Amino acid sequence: MNLRLHLQWIPQTLNKLREEDLLEAETYRDRVSSVTKTGKRNWVYALKPKGKWYNYRKYIAWSYLAVFFIIPFIKVNGLPFMMINIPEGKFILFSKIFWPQDFFIFAIAMITFIVFIVLFTVVFGRLFCGWVCPQTVFMEFVFRPIEWLIEGSPSQQKKLKEQGSFIEKILKKGLKHFSFFVVSFVIANTFWSYIVGVDELIKMIKEPISEHLALLIGLIIFTYFFYAVFAFVRDLVCTTICPYGRLQGVMFDKDTMQIAYDYKRGEPRGKFKKNVERTEGDCISCNKCVQVCPTGIDIRDGLQMECVGCTACIDACDEVMESIHLEKGLIRYASENEISTGKKFHFNTRMKSYTVLLLILIVAMVFLISTRKTVDTYISRVKGQLYQEIPGEKIGNLFEAKIINKSRKELPITLKLEDLEGEIKLIGTTQMVLKKEAINEFTFFLNIPEKLIITHSTKIDIGVYNGKEKIQTIHTKFLGPFK
Numbered sequence: 001m002n003l004r005l006h007l008q009w010i011p012q013t014l015n016k017l018r019e020e021d022l023l024e025a026e027t028y029r030d031r032v033s034s035v036t037k038t039g040k041r042n043w044v045y046a047l048k049p050k051g052k053w054y055n056y057r058k059y060i061a062w063s064y065l066a067v068f069f070i071i072p073f074i075k076v077n078g079l080p081f082m083m084i085n086i087p088e089g090k091f092i093l094f095s096k097i098f099w100p101q102d103f104f105i106f107a108i109a110m111i112t113f114i115v116f117i118v119l120f121t122v123v124f125g126r127l128f129c130g131w132v133c134p135q136t137v138f139m140e141f142v143f144r145p146i147e148w149l150i151e152g153s154p155s156q157q158k159k160l161k162e163q164g165s166f167i168e169k170i171l172k173k174g175l176k177h178f179s180f181f182v183v184s185f186v187i188a189n190t191f192w193s194y195i196v197g198v199d200e201l202i203k204m205i206k207e208p209i210s211e212h213l214a215l216l217i218g219l220i221i222f223t224y225f226f227y228a229v230f231a232f233v234r235d236l237v238c239t240t241i242c243p244y245g246r247l248q249g250v251m252f253d254k255d256t257m258q259i260a261y262d263y264k265r266g267e268p269r270g271k272f273k274k275n276v277e278r279t280e281g282d283c284i285s286c287n288k289c290v291q292v293c294p295t296g297i298d299i300r301d302g303l304q305m306e307c308v309g310c311t312a313c314i315d316a317c318d319e320v321m322e323s324i325h326l327e328k329g330l331i332r333y334a335s336e337n338e339i340s341t342g343k344k345f346h347f348n349t350r351m352k353s354y355t356v357l358l359l360i361l362i363v364a365m366v367f368l369i370s371t372r373k374t375v376d377t378y379i380s381r382v383k384g385q386l387y388q389e390i391p392g393e394k395i396g397n398l399f400e401a402k403i404i405n406k407s408r409k410e411l412p413i414t415l416k417l418e419d420l421e422g423e424i425k426l427i428g429t430t431q432m433v434l435k436k437e438a439i440n441e442f443t444f445f446l447n448i449p450e451k452l453i454i455t456h457s458t459k460i461d462i463g464v465y466n467g468k469e470k471i472q473t474i475h476t477k478f479l480g481p482f483k
């Protein structure tokens with residue numbers, strides 16, 4: 001079964017390869033890179049990349065990590081900058097509270113995000129995976145450096161595994177796994193503070209743990225999850241589990257920018273010989289691009305779904321090209337068309353249509369957020385109640401009001417019947433004062449003179465006022481006797 005997805009092309013020059021190369025080319029696609037020929041896990045010992053692209057990624061990763069760990073501590077007007085409290089159905093983005101009733105904004109935001117990701121992928125390939133995906137950032141810039149620090153280079157790691165003494169293994173592996181666990185615990189705490197808020201988390205930590213068993217269980221689950229992902233699952237997340245990675249095949253086209261090996265320039269490959277005029281292509285078969293690959297693939301086999309676009313092979317190959325005085329860029333960011341035809345990047349019809357769709361969605365989102373109300377009112381007749389005859393020749397209906405105050409202050413409000421004479425009598429209270437950031441519920445009788453009720457069901461408008469300012473009009477129905 002062909003498990004490897006050769007997305008767009010196979011270098012035409014493969015046809016010209018030697019017989020043994022062809023045999024290898026045929027078999028490499030029989031399995032994913034994470035599985036050996038005998039069906040075992042192919043543990044990837046990637047060399048530490050170095051070079052221009054790795055440095056850029058490192059700066060981005062550090063900024064990214066700083067933002068991730070700092071955001072829970074940022075507050076604007078006393079509100080967290082971001083909080084995703086799923087258990088309470090309370091979401092705070094950019095210090096604005098969103099309630100489940102605002103979910104249509106979330107839905108539009110999610111669609112916009114997906115279109116953005118699709119458009120981004122169509123144009124820039126797996127740029128997201130290589131540069132800002134949390135899995136890549138944490139794996140390559142937190143956990144792998146810890147591993148390099150404790151166990152050494154990939155060759156030292158292999159040596160430790162195969163020839164290391166029992167004591168050395170216990171010490172080094174023990175220290176590595178302990179460090180991984182501690183970092184996972186820190187990540188789990190940060191993750192948790194995005195859910196409950198950092199103040200609540202600190203309060204929970206200070207109080208007796210027996211009062212917060214749910215927190216303890218949540219933290220343990222998250223910690224073990226992160227530890228398992230970064231200590232054992234690692235590259236399998238990108239090559240086998242992540243659905244975004246699996247979707248690349250349907251989003252890429254021949255104009256998509258990707259990390260590509262210039263097979264026109266590189267083939268046929270041949271070892272570098274000093275002081276001998278080169279008759280082969282520029283690839284000197286040094287395998288450096290393979291040794292640095294965190295997913296264990298050979299980019300020269302063409303674009304593969306396991307490639308996370310990490311740029312490590314670009315840096316490795318550029319260093320080799322520089323050392324043998326050849327032009328850099330044998331492996332580089334380029335589209336298939338760019339390599340096969342020499343054509344420059346162009347904005348194709350698919351990209352144009354996705355861009356238009358994305359712009360429409362962004363405009364819709366901005367409109368929805370800017371017109372989002374601070375007070376949301378829902379008024380309906382109490383279920384199962386018809387009408388009551390009230391002394392003074394009036395008809396009464398019992399209503400319930402659910403009013404969400406999304407602001408940070410209490411709001412006194414009043415309800416008024418519009419365009420019709422009638423009175424509103426609150427039950428259980430004399431004033432309507434909305435608690436801040438809360439769903440407020442009220443029950444009231446609406447009494448209307450009987451002479452004004454001319455049908456069984458009368459359409460009425462109820463105005464919601466804050467002082468003299470009308471903030472909302474609710475359309476509902478008032479029931480009266482059949483006439």
Ligand code: SF4
Nearest residue numbers: 283284286287289317
């Ligand atoms: S690093 Fe460059 S020269 Fe070396 S094998 Fe890879 S593509 Fe060829």
Ligand code: SF4
Nearest residue numbers: 293307308310311313
């Ligand atoms: S092929 Fe190159 S860009 Fe792709 S994952 Fe491997 S090293 Fe990174």
